[in-house]
Amino acid sequence: MKDELAYIGNKVIESQYILSEKTLLLLNQFYIEEGLNIYTDSDREKNNKWNAKLFSIMGATLKGDIIEENGLVNWAKTTGETLVKNHIPLSVSLRSFSIFRNVIWHVFTEELEQKSFAAITMLDVGKLIDPLLDEMSAIIGQVYEEHNRNLMKIAYTALEELSVPVVPVAKETAIIPLIGEIDTDRSQLILEVALEEAAKLQVEYLILDISGVPIVDTMVADNLFKVVQALDLIGVKTIISGIRPEIAQTIISLGIDFHKITTCANLQTALSSIGLKRIIE
Structure with missing residues (x-):
């Protein structure tokens, strides 16, 4: 079973840029349908490399490799800050991450059919990947909360200053x-x-x-x-x-x-x- 997980992990790492490209196309389509346009052709390569990092983390997790300290946290925080900067609503951001889940599960399904992996292997994949994606969503939610707290602090400070006019x-x-x-x-x-x-x-x-x-x-x-x-x-x-x-x-x-x-x-x-x-x- 561990060999099967390691095989799938290697497959994800080897295909990280292909998976990232697919994800980027789906994300772009998703945001356009939401009336948002945050991706530009000039940023395509940079965004592709950035999303590939997440797939690399997923692959390493499946293999049981030691992940770079705070690798997922840094990825999620930076991504959250970018989403906030682009004024993407939190609800839209969280829904967009289902695309990462769908893309990665498509890989698992293909391997399950081609290699006749045991069904329990897919359950084990879910036990590893789902918590990782859930943690990512939670961290991004915290970024939004911190941003909102800062906005409220700025607004409160401005209101206070108005309360003491000279x-x-x-x-x-x-x-x-x-x-x-x-x-x-x-x-x-x-x-x-x-x-x-x-x-x-x-x-x-x-x-x-x-x-x-x-x-x-x-x-x-x-x-x-x-x-x-x-x-x-x-x-x-x-x-x-x-x-x-x-x-x-x-x-x-x-x-x-x-x-x-x-x-x-x-x-x-x-x-x-x-x-x-x-x-x-």
Whole structure:
């Protein structure tokens, strides 16, 4: 039985480029039917050699040879990255790999008929090849997952940056209008953006307007203190505007000390306090 598997393995390795060519033609037809066109004549030879590597791995597996470390993993990862780059949907990619399975099983069927191999040999072939192809599909699925996670991370970062806009209103003066709840992550972002933009814009005054912040508790107040202190270290004077009556009551009831921070009831008052009346008139 091992001899039969080794024979089929050698046959696959010897025919790897022929099998790859057949696979490439079928893949091209499959993608065209899906309304996709990712193969070009200039890439034909490169793609043929690349797919031949997978058939070589299959052949070596059947022979029981030691496969190059991470050979299948590297093949699957690179293939997955190429598919992602070409914007091929995951469902389409996974269905396309049935073509590799069909091509390799066609070889087995021919050998079974020509050499009168025992039926159990074909079962053994399936036990070796099917897990290999399943692993390949799983790795490619992981590549797609990682790509989607990166896209979500980029989108979340962009959204976060939009949540802390820095608006220059005059020479050496800027405003950061804050809207929505302030949690630990957003507090850190506010600190980073305030320091970076204040230095870049060379502002003397930075107004943190919290009119749109629904709740100011101990944590929010502590985080605002940190922003003010950090800005003070780089020579930027900070004003906190938008202290609504209910927020003032909350601050008093919590025993939060705002005496060392310049505060204003609204943005107009804050701008007026630094001599920018004409901007709000």
